Amino acid sequence: MQMKIFMKKRWMSLVLIYSLLIGTIIGVFLSEKVRADNSKVVYVGYYENEIFQEGARDGAVKSGYAYEYYRKLSEYTGWKYEYVYGTYNELYEQLLDGEIDLLAGLAKTPEREELISYPTMPMGTEIYHLIKHTYDTDITNDPTSFSNKKIGILNSAIIDVFYNYILEYDVDCNVVKYDDYESLLHDFDDGEIDIAAVEGSGTYSRTNSEVIGTFGSSDYYLCVSKDRPDLLEELDNAQTSITNQEPNFISNLKYKYYQGSVTSLSFSNYEKDWLENNDKLVVGYLENLLPLSDTDSDGNVTGIIKDIVPQMLSNLSIYDLDVSYVGYVSYEDMMQDISDEKIDIAFPVNGSLFYSEINEIYPSNSILSVSNELVFKKDKDASKVHTLAVNRNNGMQYYYTKSSYPEAEIVYYPDIDACLKAVKEGQVDATILSSLRAYDILKNSKYHSLSAIPLSLREDICFGIKIGNEGLLKLVNRGVALFNPDYTSSLTPHYTDELYTYTFFDLIRDHFAIFVGLSIAIFVIITTSIIISMRSKVEKAKKQRIAIQKVFNQMIRAFAKIIDKKDEYTSGHSFRVATYSRSLALKIGYSPERAEKVYNVALLHDIGKILIPNDILHKKDELSENEYNQVKKHPEYGNEILQEIDLIPEISYGAGYHHERFDGKGYPEGLKGDEIPEIAQIISVADAFDAMYSTRPYRKKMDLEECLNEIQEGAGSQFNPDFAKAFIELVKEGKLKKVEEENNDILWW
Structure with a gap:
């Protein structure tokens, strides 16, 4: 058992x-x-509260001060959130019962400290405000005027602060408690209550309402359930890390969310005095400074200035000011007029406090922060800037230039076009343009020889207000603070069209291949028609033929210049190769007529390169195999373009076969020896010599003796040995010189 x-x-x-x-x-x-995934699921009580946290329902987009605060904490803790929705009071009870882990926006009281856990640091500080309807003139900032009025307030820690306030002033009022801000503000907007007691930063500004006073302040916290000491420790560590690593996080968060709060329209006495004593606003602006400001052809203001001033006043609910604008060519004249009080605001001014003090103005808060570009000639070294062009009428450009290049010599010009022309002609090393303007201005064809690089020092674009005019300054700063962060930058593209004029030459540049193809086709049709119609006439025909050939020669030279413009690093290459080819043809016994044909054929030997992408032709590094294969196709392209001119079949030989080798190892067809047209064999030697004897993006030019040695070594393999020998003799005899281009009397076809 x-x-x-x-x-x-x-x-x-x-x-x-x-x-x-x-x-x-x-x-x-x-x-x-x-x-x-090493993360904790944390249950967050999420109640609807304007600005502070919004989107308290399934599927709604969440935003607000607290929501962004949660996301930042997650970066440091790895927490994943489950949001629990309800009213403030419902969620507070759930926090006490341990049904949720976190609840934001709680003030610290001795009673609460027994029930919930507080981190060491608050998540913010709140000032409590009283707001009333503007039409209710019985209510003033005197607390005794609150007697017998209905005052709505959230049933939270704020209520204790409010009771102390009304007890202090012995106010007999009807206090209406609400479980959530949504209901409280709804009743205020509908006129159900006379006064709303609100968190000033956490409530949107409201139409027809005004702040009548404050009644206290307190820190508010992200509180933790007593059941989750692990979360409290992690929260303390995360807040400490954010403070150390991102010290501006809280201030940036306040600026982002609270600039549209109810306190944003709570004007100071200075601002109220200015509004009471002024019924008009005169805005001075600098001309010729698009997209910021200018005067249009009808004499009206244009640029972002005409948008931001009305919007700024609208932000402040100021609609009874008469706004006018005065344009200035000279920055100094504008500063003089603001000093003489002929204008109230100057735009634009530099945000530099030092230069603003010199001009006796206050700079407003920044409207736009922009970078600037150093503009210089493409063949110059941007790191060696000793002289800078400055528009004498643009004080902002002068101040920025002095700040960025204090040791440089400044040369003054009447306008920005004159500054850019001075850079282009080498009179100065560089000038400075705002990035808002530089791209569009430099697109103009006349500035294609200029380049630009960004400068590190940014520039704040501001309004300028005369020192002493504090009321207007505060109003302007308040209005600027209410701009959406992207508002001003989104306006600038609307005013840059006038900075760039699209010319016929731009059209040609953008459609270069099509233009060349059409030009050749038209050229062939015209010249062929003329030739056929003139063959029957003898003496007269010869004169006319010479005239036609002159046009033909000029057209070929024009195409050669277009080809050379395609690649700035080989500028003049076509003419040099043509000259060397003509000299070699004469050396080996060609008649002047045949040698002239060689010259004209050689001029177009690289016409196929117009179909090669610019980024490959201009590449300074070694080409990839794929890129090199694309370059090798230019003889085929050239042959296809020119073989349509069947009246002169040889004209396509130079373009199509100048990269063939005497030993048969060339391209595109691998022809060998006499299979290669003789005219192409001549051009091959001249082309190779010029390539070696010229500077290219990937190497410097070779010495003359090195070039001749390379040709000697290539005799019989790359080149026709007789032609290689003749070319070397030509150079050593000093006969490799440029022959007069315009040989129009020699009939070569």
């Missing part, structure tokens, strides 16, 4: 141990499953 009892107890013990073991394994498994 005892044995049975013992066995039974032993069996029960084993079952218990086994159950505990299984439970532990399952618990570990479930724990790992939930937190396999």
Whole structure:
């Protein structure tokens, strides 16, 4: 019997141990499953509160000060959130019961500290405000005027502060408590309550309402359930890390969300005085400074200035000011007029406090922060700037130039076009343009020789207000603060069209291949028609033929210049190769007529390059295999373009076969020896010599002796040996010189 009892107890013990073991394994498994990505699921109480946290329902887009605060904490803790929705009071009860882990926006009280956990640092500081309807003139900033009025307030820690306030002033009023801000503000907007007691930063500004005073302030916290000491420790660590690593996070968050709060329209006495004493606003602006400001052809203001002033006043609900604008060519004249109080605001001014003090103005808060570009000639070294062109009428350009290049010599010009022309002609090393303007201005064809690089020092674009005019300054700063962060930058593209004029030459540049193809086709049709119609006439025909050939020669030279313009690093290459080819043809016994044909054929030997992408032709590094294969196609392209001129079949030979080798290892067809047209064999030697004797983006030019040695080594393999020998003799005899281009009396076709 005892044995049975013992066995039974032993069996029960084993079952218990086994159950505990299984439970532990399952618990570990479930724990790992939930937190396999090293993150914790944290339950956050989320109630609707204007500005502070919005989107408190399933599927709604969340935003606000608190929401962004949660996301920042997650970066440091790895927390994943589950949002629990409800009213403030409902969620507070759930925090006490441990049903949620976190609740934001709670003030610290001794009673609460017994019930919930507070981190070391608050998430912000709140000032409590009283707002009323503007039409209710019975209510003033005197607390006794609140008697018998209905005052709405959130049923939270704010209510204790408010009761102390009305007790201090012995106010007998009707206090209406609300569980959430949404209901409170709805009743205020509908006129159900006379006064709303609100968190000033956490409530949007409201139409037909005004702040009548404050009644206290307190820090507010992101509080933690007493059941989650682990979260409290992680929260403390995260807040400390944010403070150390991102010290501006809280201030940036306040600026982002609270600039549209109810306090944004709470004007100071200075601002109220200015509004009471002024019924008009005169805005001075600098001309010729698009997209910022200018005067249009009808004499009206244009640029972003005409948008931001009305919007700024609208932000402040100021609609009864008469706004006028005065344009200035000279910055100094504008500064003089603001000093003489002929204008109230100057635009634009530099945000530099030092230069603003010199001009006796206050700079407003920044409307736009922009970078500037150093503009210089493409063949100049941007790191060696000693002289800078400055528009004498643009004080902002002068101040920025002095700040960025204090040791440089400044040369003054009447306008920005004159500054750019001075850079282009080498009179100065550089000038400075705002990035708002530089791209569009430099697109103009006349400035294609200029380049630009961004400068590190940014520039704040501001309004200027005369020192002493504090009321207007505060109004302007308040209005600027209410701009959407992207508002002003989104306006600038609307006013840059006039900075760039699309010319016929731009059209040609953008459609270069099509233009060349059409030009050749038209050229062939015209010249062929003329030739056919003139063949029957003898003496007269010869004169006319010479005239036609002159046109033909000029057209070929024009195309050669277009080809050379395609690649700035090989500028003049076509003419040099043509000259060398003509000299070599004469050396090996060609008649002047045949040599002239060689010259004209050689002029177009690289016409196929117009179909090669610019980024490959201009590449300074070694070409990839794919890029090199694309370059190797230019003889085929050239042959296809020119073979349509069947009246002069040889004209396509130079373009199509000048990269063939005498040993048959060239391209595109791998022709060998006499299979290669003789005219192409001549051009091949001249082309190779010019390539070696010229500077290219990927190497410097070779010495003359090195070039001749390369040609000698290529004799019989790359080049016709007789032509290579003749070319070397030509150079050593000093006869490789440019022959007069216009040989129009020699009939070569």
